[in-house]
Amino acid sequence: MRTSTAGAERGFTLLELVVTLAVIALGATLVLPRLGDARGLALAAAARRLADTVAYGRDRAILGGRPMRLVLDLDRGRWELGTPGRDPATVVPDASPTGRGGVLPAGVRLAAVTAGGTPAASGGIAALDLEPDGDALPARIDLADGSGRRAGVVVPPAGGRPRVEAE
Numbered sequence: 001m002r003t004s005t006a007g008a009e010r011g012f013t014l015l016e017l018v019v020t021l022a023v024i025a026l027g028a029t030l031v032l033p034r035l036g037d038a039r040g041l042a043l044a045a046a047a048r049r050l051a052d053t054v055a056y057g058r059d060r061a062i063l064g065g066r067p068m069r070l071v072l073d074l075d076r077g078r079w080e081l082g083t084p085g086r087d088p089a090t091v092v093p094d095a096s097p098t099g100r101g102g103v104l105p106a107g108v109r110l111a112a113v114t115a116g117g118t119p120a121a122s123g124g125i126a127a128l129d130l131e132p133d134g135d136a137l138p139a140r141i142d143l144a145d146g147s148g149r150r151a152g153v154v155v156p157p158a159g160g161r162p163r164v165e166a167e
Contacts, residue, residue, distance in 0.1 A: 040149050042105045044166065047143050047151035049102060050079065051162040054128070054141075054155055057081045058162075060094065061130040068094070068130040072113055072141065074123050077104035089125040107146045115139040128155065 057068040069084040069091045080101035082091030093100060104110065113126035116137035130136050139155040150167040 043145045046108045047164045051153045054162040058130045061132050070128045072126045074110040111142040111144040
């Protein structure tokens, strides 16, 4: 028995094409607005990592009974945590992985550092001393990216945990 395939061409109906395009459009409306947030992820991650380093340094100072110092190089976008060195802007690096310091990702920079009542430093080297009694000068470390977004790491006085504030 022979069957004929004439008139039964394979293809999509108009309804199938419309439904497919509607699903694609719905997906695009959900994804495209969030693409701008993806660019800010590096800034937020860097701020969280820096806040965690400050918290770790404060905990090390309290538990070890000796001061710790966080040295921030605003021009190079890096920091290092350790025990205070002879020079006010140096440290003896901590042996732990968290104390080895860090480098900001490409496109993120250290914009300013303010400690206590001093004017904000926007270049050079800044140092934050973390005392064994848990007290530190209130400080703020501002980070920025190329598109103008900013995030701040706020170090509260009297033993509070550093927090990240997005601007």
